[in-house]
Amino acid sequence: MKVTLHIWRQKGPNHVGRMVRYEHNKVKPHMSFLEMLDVLNEELVAKGEEPVAFDHDCREGICGACGFMINGVAHGPERGTTVCQLHMRHFSDGNVLYLEPWRAKAFPVVKDLVVDRSALDRIIASGGFISVPTGNAPDGNAILVPKKNADLAMDAAACIGCGACVAACPNAAASLFTGAKIAHLGLLPQGQPERYQRVLNMLAAVKQELFGSCANIGECEAVCPKNIKLEVIARMNRDFLRASWTQREDALHNGN
Amino acid sequence: MELKSRIPSGPIEHRWDRHRFEMKLVNPANKRKYNIIVVGSGLAGASASASMAELGYNVKCFCFQDSPRRAHSIAAQGGINAAKNYQNDGDSIYRLFYDTVKGGDFRARESNVYRLAQISLNIIDQCVAQGVPFAREYGGTLANRSFGGAQVSRTFYARGQTGQQLLLGAYQALLRQAGAGKVAMFPRTEMLDLIVIDGKARGIVTRNLITGKTQSHLADAVVLGTGGYGNVFYLSTNAKGSNCTAIWRAYKHGAAFGNPCFTQIHPTCIPVTGDYQSKLTLMSESLRNDGRIWVPKKTGDTRPPNQIPEIERDYYLERKYPSFGNLVPRDVASRNAKAVCDEGRGAGSELGVYLDFADAIKRLGKQHIRERYGNLFDMYERITGENPYEVPMRIYPAIHYTMGGLWVDYNLMTTIPGLYAIGEANFSDHGANRLGASALMQGLADGYFILPYTIGDYLASAKLETVDATHNAVRDAESCVTRQTNRLLEIRGRRTVTSFHRELGKLLWDECGMARNESGLKTALQSIPELREQFWNNVNVLGSGDELNQALENAGRMADFLEFGELMCLDALHRKESCGGHFREEFQTPEGEALRDDANFSYVAAWEYAGPGETPALNKEPLTFEYVRPIQRSYK
Numbered sequence A: 001m002k003v004t005l006h007i008w009r010q011k012g013p014n015h016v017g018r019m020v021r022y023e024h025n026k027v028k029p030h031m032s033f034l035e036m037l038d039v040l041n042e043e044l045v046a047k048g049e050e051p052v053a054f055d056h057d058c059r060e061g062i063c064g065a066c067g068f069m070i071n072g073v074a075h076g077p078e079r080g081t082t083v084c085q086l087h088m089r090h091f092s093d094g095n096v097l098y099l100e101p102w103r104a105k106a107f108p109v110v111k112d113l114v115v116d117r118s119a120l121d122r123i124i125a126s127g128g129f130i131s132v133p134t135g136n137a138p139d140g141n142a143i144l145v146p147k148k149n150a151d152l153a154m155d156a157a158a159c160i161g162c163g164a165c166v167a168a169c170p171n172a173a174a175s176l177f178t179g180a181k182i183a184h185l186g187l188l189p190q191g192q193p194e195r196y197q198r199v200l201n202m203l204a205a206v207k208q209e210l211f212g213s214c215a216n217i218g219e220c221e222a223v224c225p226k227n228i229k230l231e232v233i234a235r236m237n238r239d240f241l242r243a244s245w246t247q248r249e250d251a252l253h254n255g256n
Numbered sequence B: 001m002e003l004k005s006r007i008p009s010g011p012i013e014h015r016w017d018r019h020r021f022e023m024k025l026v027n028p029a030n031k032r033k034y035n036i037i038v039v040g041s042g043l044a045g046a047s048a049s050a051s052m053a054e055l056g057y058n059v060k061c062f063c064f065q066d067s068p069r070r071a072h073s074i075a076a077q078g079g080i081n082a083a084k085n086y087q088n089d090g091d092s093i094y095r096l097f098y099d100t101v102k103g104g105d106f107r108a109r110e111s112n113v114y115r116l117a118q119i120s121l122n123i124i125d126q127c128v129a130q131g132v133p134f135a136r137e138y139g140g141t142l143a144n145r146s147f148g149g150a151q152v153s154r155t156f157y158a159r160g161q162t163g164q165q166l167l168l169g170a171y172q173a174l175l176r177q178a179g180a181g182k183v184a185m186f187p188r189t190e191m192l193d194l195i196v197i198d199g200k201a202r203g204i205v206t207r208n209l210i211t212g213k214t215q216s217h218l219a220d221a222v223v224l225g226t227g228g229y230g231n232v233f234y235l236s237t238n239a240k241g242s243n244c245t246a247i248w249r250a251y252k253h254g255a256a257f258g259n260p261c262f263t264q265i266h267p268t269c270i271p272v273t274g275d276y277q278s279k280l281t282l283m284s285e286s287l288r289n290d291g292r293i294w295v296p297k298k299t300g301d302t303r304p305p306n307q308i309p310e311i312e313r314d315y316y317l318e319r320k321y322p323s324f325g326n327l328v329p330r331d332v333a334s335r336n337a338k339a340v341c342d343e344g345r346g347a348g349s350e351l352g353v354y355l356d357f358a359d360a361i362k363r364l365g366k367q368h369i370r371e372r373y374g375n376l377f378d379m380y381e382r383i384t385g386e387n388p389y390e391v392p393m394r395i396y397p398a399i400h401y402t403m404g405g406l407w408v409d410y411n412l413m414t415t416i417p418g419l420y421a422i423g424e425a426n427f428s429d430h431g432a433n434r435l436g437a438s439a440l441m442q443g444l445a446d447g448y449f450i451l452p453y454t455i456g457d458y459l460a461s462a463k464l465e466t467v468d469a470t471h472n473a474v475r476d477a478e479s480c481v482t483r484q485t486n487r488l489l490e491i492r493g494r495r496t497v498t499s500f501h502r503e504l505g506k507l508l509w510d511e512c513g514m515a516r517n518e519s520g521l522k523t524a525l526q527s528i529p530e531l532r533e534q535f536w537n538n539v540n541v542l543g544s545g546d547e548l549n550q551a552l553e554n555a556g557r558m559a560d561f562l563e564f565g566e567l568m569c570l571d572a573l574h575r576k577e578s579c580g581g582h583f584r585e586e587f588q589t590p591e592g593e594a595l596r597d598d599a600n601f602s603y604v605a606a607w608e609y610a611g612p613g614e615t616p617a618l619n620k621e622p623l624t625f626e627y628v629r630p631i632q633r634s635y636k
Helices: A033-046 A118-125 A147-157 A164-168 A175-186 A195-208 A219-223 A231-246 A248-253 B012-022 B043-055 B093-103 B110-130 B162-179 B245-252 B285-289 B316-320 B330-342 B358-364 B366-384 B439-461 B472-491 B497-512 B518-538 B550-574
Strands: A003-009 A018-024 A096-100 A109-111 B035-039 B058-062 B183-186 B189-197 B200-208 B214-218 B221-224 B263-269 B292-296 B353-356 B393-402 B419-421 B603-608 B617-622
Touching: A018 A033, A033 B497, A118 A175, A118 A195, A118 B162, A147 A175, A147 B162, A164 A175, A164 A219, A175 A195, A175 A219, A175 A231, A195 A231, B012 B110, B035 B043, B035 B200, B043 B058, B043 B162, B043 B183, B043 B439, B058 B189, B093 B110, B110 B162, B110 B439, B162 B183, B162 B439, B189 B214, B189 B245, B189 B472, B189 B550, B200 B221, B200 B472, B214 B472, B221 B245, B221 B439, B245 B419, B245 B550, B263 B285, B263 B330, B285 B366, B292 B316, B292 B330, B316 B330, B330 B353, B330 B393, B358 B366, B419 B439, B472 B518, B472 B550, B497 B518, B497 B550, B518 B550, B550 B603
Parallel strands: A003 A096, B035 B058, B035 B221, B058 B183, B221 B419
Antiparallel strands: A003 A018, B189 B200, B200 B214, B263 B393, B292 B353, B353 B393, B603 B617
8 A cells, every 4th residue: 555644844932833644555554553653664764854743652542642633523534543553454556645743832842743742731720639638538339420421421521532533623622621620520439529629620621721612523533532421511610610600719719 | 789678667557657757757838849650541640640639739641542541450350358347247447457367378568558459348338439330239238248268258359340440530630630730641651761860760751652753751749650560471351452661661760579480370260262362351350159160070081061961070169169169369370270171171172161150041041140250251251252141261370460560668768769669560469479459459459549748758768869851871771762663674584573472482381381390490591682683683663763663572571571571481480399389390399389498588589680681689688477387277
């Protein structure tokens, strides 16, 4: 198989980037997309050219490190799939593919296809947890969780923090990511005591990190490799609305 | 070197409690005066950082990934063991202890394993309180499933993403402390050397992977939670970035390395498909609960599986091990898969065996199977293009976990005072073979419940001088790191780092993989130094050292794998017995099972660095079994 790649090359955060064209004729249908890039990189090194930098680690779709745009779609054409789990059998001989990094003000480009997603960690640090110290927690079965809630919480908790939702959103909003954590913790009895404070804190952090506003367009859901549902945003908005009246003092204090 | 294991005496069930009482405490108001460095943010590193920060220590946590949430613990699928006995099926702390010691083929310390089994109960409670969405029954109670090497159902799980959910719990606890200013996070930062002053671990030298800046960080204690060394084999189920650099640099500073040849081959991975393949993907062992493993009875049978009638199939695990069947421990399952493939009876006559769900689907329905394993089936289909609801999966063993690691005492301290190793980075609890769902248990036990206590004992009694960055040892370590970086960039040879990695990996898989023998190991011991020599003369690392340079990162890790691989083979050669994951072809029973030699090898091999080009010194920590009598493991 042969493909033509146009890849965003940018030497560093303060350099100007550009698209560079590569002809790749050693593609095999069983390769993963990243293995296809590995082969390209080996050839580049042999020619004395610097390899293309891209983030990746587990290569089994769970660590959330990989991700870039393929022809304008985050993680490429297959639904519910990270780019490391996307195989070349989904493309055809002669395809022309444009690879670009995630584009969002909150995700500055580090190099080539690598971006800085530390803003997502800061959102979690602002409240995406249950404040429980290590030590004598009550017996696991002392807290009963209806199976349905546990399943819904798990659906939301499956988020891998890859940032595709932000990259796909025309406003570069982080609502699917933030909503997923708020839904996960808010659906469980353990998450109730901090439920409303959590949403206020996390949304204040989102604003500070220069993510855009959510307009419920749904591009995020379409590209999410873990099929996180748009309803997590509805849960987040409902909690935020309620928090805004019941905890108005805190809300004002946090600048929301 | 004297190995002081510091194992408490007395009845095993009271040892940990007594030890905790006897350890010195650091006054709450004094804790904030101590700085602790934690390298790695997986289950062990994140849980240790969060717990120690909560106690009041100042913690600096380092990881090479762009976020602590991406550590490879995230990829663990199946579950975590705990002796809760929620299923009323006769489980107990003692039984979990017994299963783990036996599963480890009697090469682990009884006291450590007993403590692990005790703590398993607290881990589940802690994780539930944190909001880990474990699977539930309709009544709201926690659900369990069974796993290899056990006859009770004690594994807790969150679909096929248990590692992810446990790690996110620890990560959230970690970031909560980061938000509170008690933990300073250093993502995209790699530890490249250890700083030892007056014989004590006092800091690390790191490279910022974005700017390339070399920097030293000083502290009162250093904790390594940097995972295992499975990637020495190139193709493994580890993440691409997983490496042995931190533990290897510690070894070269005097930390003994325990049992490096104890590596685990996981029986259920997706087989290799091409020479461009970059990693192997695990299919959770939990699949063996409902899947039946078989191969054709005839050799060279290339018919598609659906055309092979029942009578011509060999369900070899069920046939050979009627009481454990498909749930035999990992080493046994792996070796048997290799054996049938070597006979020429592999699936489609290639390297692989069938894992068939047809019976389970008939019995329980497709929906039920989808609920249990849906994400695993999806993953399999994405990678192979085959639908496992319709055709049996094809699986083959792959390197997955390393039981060996830095030697640690009962307090998890290495032979360098002030240097701790936790999780997969240490050698402690799994002996020669780890049971399924025990890695998560050990990582979290070390991080949440053991290290936070034991480190206080050291800090309270060690007399630590104040040191600063002008100390000679600091400057030496820094310049050593800079020298190596420059050297790698100056070679500009003809081969890529990956090509060397593939070559080393293949050599080790062939000679020190699922089965080992004396002549193969000797070949490897001869070839590795040659390959290392070639590497240092002919590797090509482009770019510079003061920018993001992934080839440079890999080259540094590769340089360490090329040294470590030799130690692994040396250990495998010296251990003239078969046990757990270490199978020496010369030592097997007539039925082809591993044949231990308790009279001569019932010890931990702790290797001590003796300088470049020198043969490392072998120290032995004898293993005594007071509770579980070593027997020939039988799963028949």
